[in-house]
Amino acid sequence: MSSVFGKPRAGSGPQSAPLEVNLAILGRRGAGKSALTVKFLTKRFISEYDPNLEDTYSSEETVDHQPVHLRVMDTADLDTPRNCERYLNWAHAFLVVYGIDSRQSFDSSSSYLELLALHAKETQRSVPALLLGNKLDMAQYRQVTKAEGVALAGRFGCLFFEVSACLDFEHVQHVFHEAVREARRELEKSPLTRPLFISEERALPHQAPLTARHGLASCTFNTLSTVSLKEMPTVAQAKLVTVKSSRAQSKRKAPTLTLLKGFKIF
């Protein structure tokens, strides 16, 4: 662990530009990705979402006294990873979510972790992942033990937490901030790395069998040398929708939630 955590960092005073961190939330449909994202952004639990809506939200955070411009991509894959390039080359860290009340979602989270491990191997770029067992409040319907979560996280060398989107905000916030810390650690190792996204989807002939072997045929990996890559549009270039949330304003430092693309919840 870096010695700077928990202390103001050199050059990280109020005037310095915030650290930019992109976080992608992955997991099977219904695991609670949107609920956790919204809880983190607004402190609220909202029970119904459009399951097909995939959005990227932006929030100003302070983590260990350091300002962080955090973008959170709440993905909407169906049951397995699909068109993964949109987040694989964009994110600085991943939250892989399953519901402790769903064995299927736990199995899916394992597929996501395998996907991330394969991608790290292919690109020689390690991106931290955190495994989250969500719906802790549903313990009476538990299908996945905590020990299984710990074991799966241990297999992939990632942090593990059990959380609930409808219980305390602080625990959810802690998990998101841990993801920022993990991302920051990697960024400090390779500060010149910038997030990239793939402008066209194209499977590499020599890579398809690798993903197919792991049951991830719908998800192709692309490496820097073979496809055209663009830098993610900056927030200034992207179409912005700013939604004011009175609750968010009153309780959080950031006066508004600045959202990329649409947001139907608030």
Ligand SMILES: Nc1nc2c(ncn2[C@@H]2O[C@H](COP(=O)(O)OP(=O)(O)OP(=O)(O)O)[C@@H](O)[C@H]2O)c(=O)[nH]1
């Ligand atoms: N009891 C309980 N219900 C939750 C929790 N998190 C999410 N839910 C519920 O589980 C259902 C699915 O939650 P979503 O946040 O839509 O799940 P998702 O992973 O985003 O699913 P998609 O949007 O379909 O990809 C909703 O009915 C939520 O209200 C939780 O921590 N506890």
